[in-house]
Each structure stands twice: as C-alpha cells, then as structure tokens.
Amino acid sequence: MAPYGAHYSLEVTRLKSFELGTNSPFKFKASPSEPQYFLYKFPPDVDSVVIKVVSEAVYPCSVVSIQDIVCPVYDLDHNVEFNGVYQSMTKQAAITVQKKDFLGEQFFVVFVIKPEDYACGGSVPSSIQDKANHTWNLQRMKTLEVTVVPSIQESVYVNAILFSFLSFFSFYLGSLVVAFVHYVRSRKKSSSGSVSPDDGTGTVTSSHPITVNTTEGSSYGAIDESSPSGGQQLSSLGHKATCGSDTDSSVEEESDFDTMPEIESDKNVIRTKVFLYLSDLSRKDRRIVSKKYKIYFWNIITIAVFYALPVIQLVITYQTVVNVTGNQDICYYNFLCAHPLGVLSAFNNILSNVGHVLLGFLFLLIVLRRDVLHRRSLETKDLCTMEYGIPKHFGLFYAMGIALMMEGVLSACYHVCPNYSNFQFDTSFMYMIAGLCMLKLYQTRHPDINASAYSAYASFAVVICLAVLGVVFGKNAVWFWVLFSIVHVVASLGLSTQIYYMGRFKIDLGIFQRAFMVLYTDCIQQCSRPMYMDRMVLLVVGNLVNWSFAIFGLVYRPKDFASYLLGIFICNLLLYLAFYVIMKETPAESREKNRPCILLGFFDDHDVWHFLSATALFFSFLVLLTLDDDLDSVRRDRIPVF
Template identity: 55%
Template sequence: MVLFTVWGSLLCLVHSDSSVVVQKEAQFGVSYLDTVTSHNQTIYSFNHTVSRNKTEGVRVSVELLSETTKSPILFVIRQKQAVLSFQVPLILRGLYQRKYQYTQVGRTLCQPPTLVASETQFFYVDVSTLSSTSVHYQLRVSRVESFTLQNSASMQLRPNPRFVNTHSLYFSSAVTLTDCSTLQECPVYDLDNNVAFIGMYQTMTKKGAVTVQRKDFPSNSFYVVVVVKTEDEACGGPLKFYPLLPDELLDAGNRSKTLDVVVSPAINSEVYVMGMLFCLGIFLSFYVLTFLVACIENKRMNRKREGFLQPADMSPAETASIIGVRSTNYIIIIIIIIISLSVADNGSTMSSEPVTDSLASAEGTYGYMERSMDTVGRCRQESLSSVEEDDYDTLADIDSDKNIVRTKKYLCVSDLARKDKRVLNKKYQIYFWNISTIAVFYALPVIQLVITYQTVVNVTGNQDICYYNFLCAHPLGALSSFNNILSNLGYVMLGLLFLLIVLQRDILHNRALMRNDITALECGIPKHFGLFYAMGTALMMEGLLSACYHVCPNYTNFQFDTSFMYMIAGLCMLKLYQKRHPDINASAYTAYACLAAVIFFSVLGVVFGKGNTAFWIVFSVIHILATLLLSTQLYYMGRWKLDSGILRRMLYVIYTDCVRQCSGPMYIDRMVLLVMGNIVNWSLAAYGLIKRPNDFASYLLAIAICNLLLYFAFYIIMKLRSGERIRCLALVCILFTAVVWGFALFFFFQGLSTWQKTPAESREHNRDCILLSFFDDHDIWHFLSSIAMFGSFLVLLTMDDDLDTVQRDKIYVF
C-alpha cells in the first residue's frame, strides 16, 4: 500500500515502475532550477486569465545546465486545444544533413480561443528524460510584452523562434548576408524544420514583405513567426566547409538578427479602380488619336480625288459599292471580326472574275527601261493568269532569267516584284494563319501551367516559388500580383489597334485595285499585308504570354515572356527585307521553322546553359555558321547552292577576285551591311562563350534585337542615300518611338527582382510602387515598351509612303 501525502503545493505520485511524478504550482516570471532523471518526472502547472478581446503571448524558456548528456530532456506543454513538445538540447539539421545543437530553447505559446469575455485557463509543462543520471535545467515562463503589434516593433532574434500577432506587414532588416530568416503568418510551427508546414512563408536577408488578405483570416488576426535559420546557404550566403562526420554536432555560433517590423495598411479598392482606369485610359487615347489622324488623312485623300472620273470598264454597281464603302470606312474598322474575314477572303476577292485581268502583274518587261502608262496597261493584260507560284518554274529559262536579273550590279524593285500579286498575297497570308495557329497551341498549355503555379503558391503558401516585387505586389482574388498582369494590357490593345490600322490600309489598297488605279498597281513598294497582320498578332500574344509569366515569374517559365519577342524581332526583319525583295523573301514555313529553332535553343540554354562549356561551344559554332550562311544567301540574292561543290566554288571566287585580280566586291552596299552584321554576331558569340551569362533567354533576345537595329539603321541610311525622303508622319513616329524606347529601357534596367539569385537575395532589389501607389518600375516598362513596339510597327508601315507615286523601276533595292 503506497501512502499519498500532500505537503503544501507539492504532490508526489509513486507508480508501480518506481517512477515518481511531481507536480508543482508554478508562477510567471520565476526561474526554476531543477533536475530530472528517468525515475522522476516534474509537471509545472500554470494558470492565467485569457480575455476574448486581448491577445497575450506566453514565452517558455529552457536552458540545459548539465555540460554533457546522452539523453535529451523532453518538454511537453499541454494547453487547451493544443499540445506542444520539444527536446533540449534541440537538434536542427542544415544542408547535407549537418546537425546543429542548441542548449537554450524558447517557445512561444499561442493563445487558445475563448467565447466568454474573460476566462481562467491552465496549461502544464511536463519535464522528463530517459537519462539514468540527473540532468540539470532551468525553466522560466513569462508573459511577452508588446505581443500584439500595432504600428512597428524592433526585435533581436536568434535561431530560437519567436512570433508576434499583427494584421498587415512590412519587413526590413539592415544586416549582412550572414544571417538568414524566414517570415511566416501562421501559429504554432516556429522551428527551422517545421516553419514551412502551414501558412505563408518566405526567406529574407535584408528585406521582405508579405501582403495579407482579410479573406484568408476570418478572425481578422494571425501570428507572425520569424525564425533565424541555422545556415546561410538557403538565402544565398557562402557555403562553409565542414568535416564530413555524420554524427558530429556542430555549433551554430552566435547567430542573431535585428529586425524592424513596420505595419502599413494595404491599398483599398479605390486604388485598384484608379489603376485599372488609368491603364485603360492610356491605351484608349491611342485609339482616339488614331481615329482623328485617319479622319484627317481620309479628308485629304477625298479632296485629292475630287476630279476622279468613273472608269469605263467599271459597272455602276461597282462604282456605287466604292462610294458606299468610302462613307462607311471607319465603321468597318470598329468591327473587329472583319479582320479575320478580310484576311481570309483577301485572296478570293483578288481573284474574282471582274478584276482578274486588271490585277495580273506585269511580267514582260525587265531592266531599267522607263515605261509609259499605255505600255504598263498592255503588259498587265498580257500577263499570266495563273495564281500558283510553282507555275513560274515551268518555264525553261526561268533559272537563267533569275540569274540575269538578280545578279545585276544595281537592282530596282521592279526586278524583284515580278511574280503575280495574287500568288504573293496568298504566300504572305500564311504568316498570319500560321502565327494564329502557333498562338493557340502555345498559349493554352502556358495558361494551364501558370494556373497550376498560382494554385501551388496559394495552397502551400511558399512565397519563394515566384519572384515578385513584394513591396509592390497587389493581390486580386487568386492572383498574387495583379498589377504586373494588368500592365500588360497595352500589348493586347495596341496590337489590336495596329491590326485595325493595317486593315484600313488593306481595304483602301483593294479599292484602288478595283478601280484599276495605275499608281496602286505599278508604283511604290508592293503592298503585302500578311506580315503586318502577323506582327500585330504577335504583339497581342506577347501581352498575353507576358501576363502569364508574371502570374508566377521564375526561371522555368521565363521563355513564355520571350518566345513571341523572338517572333516580333524576326517578323520585323522579314518585313524590312520584304519591302525591297517581295519575290525572294522567305516563306512562312521556313521563317517559323527558324524561329522554332531559336526557341528550342532558348529552352536548352535555360536548362543546360548555366556553366556548361560544351553547350556554349556548340551554340557559338552554330551561331557563327548560321550567320555565314545567311550572309551568303543575302549577298547573292539566293542564287547559290549549298551542295558538295560549294567549297570548290568558294576557292574559285577567292582565286579570281582576290588572287588573280584584286577587285572590290560587286555589291558594295550589301557587303558593308553583311560585314558589319558578321562583326556584331561574331562579337556576341565570343561574349557568350567567354562570359556565359546565366540569363540565356535574354542573351538570345539581345542577339535578335542587335541584328534588327543594325538592319533598320542600314535601311534608313540607304533610303536617304538613294535620294528618298521620309514623310512627316513617319518621321514623327521614328522620333517618338526612339524617345519612348529610351525611357522604357531606363525602367527595364531598374531590376526589381531577379530569378538568377535566390529568392531572399532577389527581395533585396524590391522597391515600393512609384505610380498611383499601384504600379512599380516594371509596370511602367510594360506601358512604355508596348507603346514603343506599337510605334516601331507604325514606322515600318509608314516609312516608305513617300514612294507611293514613284514607279518601281526607279526604286532601288538595298
């Protein structure tokens, strides 16, 4: 029979296994020095008053006083609706399973809920061990002062966890990279190895920020946990050398962080509305401005045609149709669906029976002979009626004819605009239909993937997955950074506006053809709009895919943001080349195959390019070879063959032109362009091979942009050198676009985040909103770059308007 004796507040329980349980009534703020063995267990009983309208924190601090012990002490804290347990010494694991030992541990208890105004609650701290020898420890339980955060607070943190209660957050810390912390909004889990189990969390070095939505916390309060991690590697710090002893316990050292926590209210719904109205207002103003310019231009053209007489070969119905369409011109433009219908039916309209003969191109005259209007009309009537491009190759002398025409020292547009216009229209319409098909099949899986990314972020709470500018990331619904998505609206709206402008020009040109306007048929740069439609579609898709990328920006989906940038750069170069070389421009299938190869290398560069010497060597060799092949193609206007005899012919040309007689190149202008292009591309290839930039996609985009700018500058210089002029509208577009590009690039290089570093290091670049408290620097880049791209497209569309009344045999090819 065991005798139970109560003496003061001490209660001793003796079990059959000789283990004694001692319960003590303990007080807050008192340090208890005690011992524990496998034969005795101590229970500390605490009680405190909990108020429903007041949140208080309780801190349990434990220190192990015995120097060596093989068995840890187990502390179990039993609360109302919660149980918390931990051991001392506390063992935390770092990188490569390295173990760190802490003999001082502190845990903060969350306050259990209560339905009454005030309630007395009990909690118990159980202390036990399996050590056969006595283990000394110190226990202290105290209330946390200023547990509820209202405005701001400063705190000194160690790897022992601590958390506070607040409503909205801004985190910053002015310390070096040697300390790494984790921010989280959730209760209970406050150790380095479990802090990411629940809630929202992110790593930080000097700066971090979290936007909390009220809908996620119905109780209007939550816990903020701040943990100093055991190692720096998770935040981008240096990897220290440690001996590879798996059982060795490492000392974490004196790791601490001083943290300033500032509370700031989130923006309200009015700021969201103002941001959206501002975004819409900017780009709708371009629609209004374009409409006014179109009205002025249409009025000027109508005055110019006041003396126009009805042609004898047009029926009254056709004449009435032209007059009716002229009066409803801008109503048609507003109807967006007519874009696809117009492009789809363009070829069939051109081949309709009443205008078949009048639309056939002149095939019977070559060289530089100036032609009269009667000769032009007769040649058109006698031209071929076929609309298939392959029919030209059935002529016996077609190859020799091409060699004679295309290898002349000085070429005119008439020499390279000999094919039937209907054939070329169909050829270039394929650009639009192909890019539309590519857009659908590319965008659908991208949208599905980024939805998955956002879902993972919302479910797991891991803020390290996506590289936002957290100081200016405004959530809306399931989207974590709505402002970065909204700012891409400009690409879509201005791309659509460009399609409408191209549609207007296409309609006006078709009307001129219907009335047998000789100026439209035989003067100016040949009007082919398929590439322009493709460019507008690519700009719209760039906006969509950029928005998808900014749903969760990181290195694995950065190619979504750049893929259609490659498309835009390639299409612009093709359009520049097509202006003076309509007959020999690349087909849509060849062009998109080359662009697909570029995107393929972009993906390979993201996956394998970082520090991979073999990849950079292979890519540089392919880059240089492709540059040489393209240079040869452009220099000889396609009149060369890549076969087994290519080396023999190259040696013969070198011998005859460089050894036998030292003569200069036959095509000086083309040679200057190609030499400069090779210098630029070889330099870029050497830079990539030496520096090996981590952002391979941006490096590849830089190559495309450099080549486009070089060719555009060459085109402008040669245009002025040939005695041509640039009209006022095109000049205004060029100057406006150049200024906007300058400002856009300034904001682009601000670098608010970067996925080339760790998430914690990326947050060091985060900055506050600078426009309407809603948009950051990168949003302004989206605004300005979309306007600049739109302006660049207008430059390509209008830069040769001065040639609309010049016969094609007087327009030089360069």
C-alpha cells in the first residue's frame, strides 16, 4: 500500500518459542509484513481457555484469530477472516475457546497487523492520509502480550445460577413476611375497633356534599349526580357500614356548599376553580374508570408479544451468524467476562436479567393482593374505600409490572448479541416504564382526566419510531435533529397546555391558537398573574428542561440517540416525582473497556447493574404503589389537586 517503491530485506529464522503455555504470558512483536502465529495444546484437565491479548499502544490496528490446525495458515490481511474466529484489536482482546470445537485438542493463535487503522476506528485509511502528507511509515510495529488462562469450571455456573434465583426469591419471602405481619395487625385492629377517618382537619365530620351511594358502581367521588338534589342531600350514615366507629349527625350548613346543583354538572365549570380537590376530579363511575385503566394492561401484553417475537427471532439469527462466520466484531461483548453456554456467547449477561422478570412478577402479585382486598371492601360498601383516600385503580400498576418483566426479556435478547443497531430492543420498554410511571403519578390526583391507553401507547409508538430513525439517521443527518427538536418542543407545549387547563383544551390543530389567545388576553392585555400558579411553576420548569434537551441534541447531535432519548424520559419522570413529593464505538475500541468479572468470578459490572436496576425499579414501583397510603383516612374533598 506504499505510494512509491520501498526497500526491504528477507530473513528466515527458526522460532524458539512456538508453543504457548497455560498461565504463561508471552511478549512478541508483529507488523503488517511480519505476522505471528503460535500453537496451543489443551492440557488433559482443561476443557476451555481464554486467550487474553494486551498491548500498550492503541495503533496500529491488529487482528487476533483462532484457527484449527490446517494448511495453509491464514495469516495475511486479506485472508485472516477465512478460518476460525477473529477479533479486531487496539489495546486488548479476549477470545474464549472450548476443547470440543477442535478435534485435535489444539489450535493456532494468529496475529495480523493491518496496513491501515480504519477497521479499528481510524478516521481514514492511512494510505490515503499518508499520500496527502507525502510520507509513509514502513515500521508499523506493534508489541503484544498473549496469555492463555483456563476458563471457569461448571461449579461456577451452578453457583451463579443459584445466586441469581435465590437472591430474588428472597424478595418473595420478604413479601410473604410483610403480608403476614400486615394480616395480623389488621386482625388485631378489627378486633379492638377501627380508628375514625380523618376529614383533613383532624376531626371526624361529614360536613360536605358527599353522598354514599349503596348501588353497585356508585360514583366514588364527591357528588352523586343522580340525586334529585344534585348531591346536596347527605345519605344517612347511621345505618351504613363506616370505616370508623364514630359517626357525625351534624346538620349541613347551607353556606358550606353551593345551592345551585347545575353548577356541579359541568366539568368545565368545576375544573376552572383555582383550588381543586380530589373529589372534583374523581366524579366518574368507578367501574368505567377502572375498565379504562385495565386497557393499559391488556394492550401492553399484546404489544409485548408482537414486539418480542420478532426480536427473539432476529437475535437468534445474529448469534447464528456469529457462530458460523466466527466474526466476533458483530457483537459487543465484555470478552474478559463473557461465559458461553451452548450457542450463547455471553450467558452471564442474559442470566443477570432474571431479576427484572422475577421482581416484575412479584410486583404483579403484590398489586393483585391489593386489588383483591380493595374489591372486597367495595363489595361490603366500606365508607373508607368509597369516600376516603386516593381512588384505587390498578390497571396502570399491572401494566408497569408487565413492562418490568418485558424489560428483562428484551434486555436479555439485546445481550445475546449487543451492538448499536439493536440497542433499541433494550430501551423500548425503558421508555414505556418511564412513561407509565409518569402517567401513574398524574393519575393519582387526576383519575378522571388521565390519558387513555390508546393515546398513551400511540405516543410510545411515535417515540420508538423516532428511536429507530435516530439509530439510522441520527449520526450525521442534520435534518433529523432539526425535525426531532421541533417535534420535542411542540409536544412539550401541547402537553403543557393540556395539563395546565386540566384536560379542558381539546388536542387538535387549534390547540396552540386557543392557548395563544388565552395567554395574550390574560398575560399581555390584562397583565394578570397565572390563575394556577403551582401548575405554571411545574410546567415552566419542565419546558425549560425539555427545551434544553432539544437544544443540546440539535447542537451536539449525540451518537447514542437511544440513550439520549431515554435520558429525556427519565429526567421528566424524576422532575415530576420531585414536584409530587415536595409539593457504543467500533468493536476494537469497545474492547478497550472490557473488564474482568467482579462477582462470583462469573458476573461483570454490567451484570451487577442488571441486578441493581431490577431491584431499584421494583422498589420504585412499590413507592408509587404506596405513595398515598397515608391519605386512606382523608376525605377526597379534603385532598388537594396539583
């Protein structure tokens, strides 16, 4: 590849060290015109070994190949990929080799230095660059050190599998203990007498127009709209089952509520109040609202099946291609801690996702238990359940549990053959988890106006389409980043308008015109302060954060679009949660970041991340599930909406 003639000399020498030993580092030099290869024979007690190669220099780019003992030996740049398995390498490489793959129980380790560095991440082929500079480096020499070490024993596999399953089954045991303790305490409380419910002021009262309807599917909110008096008349509580031992027979004062019943029949009138309470936004029939949220559960199961099956088929094809061609540059494994099992190249990365599946299923069981107890309370017409605390709807929780399980399944699929193209498999249900958590947070105090399952999943579909476009075009296409930034900003404004006006603005092409007219009239012409200050503060902060993300993406155009998009979702989720509580590279370059196993000699740091993230998501879901348990004894007309 030299642009002009070069002088060379040919020298033939006898190799003194041709056979590699076990656990014996061997250092040597190689160049494009001087490839090296060595022999390794399996000891009788070793069934699998790891070939570890290191170099202090990043370049020149090199290739490590494991080949069977055949002639000829493929040790040239243009044919090194014809036989065996191979990896490109800059500073380090590692290949696991099993005795069963070689009939003679021996193999060649071949080292080839490439004449240019483009395959390892160089900007342009060196021949083109050197022609421009009128120079040519004939001494592309690289010093390498190779060590052959035995792989882990079968007992390590068994210990790792037991550790993975027993660790997460301990959560099941802990849940059983907590459920038993809760059962004992509830039995003691029922035998000693219940504590009276709180009306938000520390006293037991019924001085608010809340009607207790004894019919199936009663309005569990503030007003019984079917009542002739428009919800002004209180039901007699003396002959009904109440959640406390005390009842109040005080007479309702006329000044305590509006005497015009028709004003309570229009949601657009109710939701314009400056101070909203939960009873204002929980007026729809309980059964209708519950069915609405159960659609989330059934839809996500359908999505999971139709999404996961093609993914599984695709990654199986990827793994087959890797095994047949021997090209280990297709998948980005941590080769220093990649333990194969059967046809899988990195079984440990797949096994470590078992926590998402087991904890997701446990979360479903916990939600199911709460759902059953809640339904029993409704059947007994319990006043606490029907008129106090946050309305219980479990459809979104079921969907979150399925999403957590599917995250484990799709993460395992991604780790069958990790690469930039299929990273979207690992992130798709992460987007859904973040989105469902945000919807659940909003639903707790806005049960009547939350998004429908169809519109929510349609939005997730748009996000996943953008993620695919980002993978395909996001690296260099300026038009894509301009389009994505516009969509991001417009979506943020549209959603902000919907949240600020409590769902009273119809989402269509005229939403921004109507919002502009309201903004112009209230803020510019009349110079008045925002009517809903708390909502305005949240939305201003949220829009500033999202616009910052849009500007960052437009200016810097990050290479990993999937992670960038996931960061937007997680940041918005954490932002809303805080408000609620208070108020990869080329294969060779990737291999430079390979690290040894850190847990049980089997799991790497990413596997530990799988364990910890599954646990963190599980406990985060429990936080959302129990976030408002302290309001179970507070009347809904005393719970503020924000």
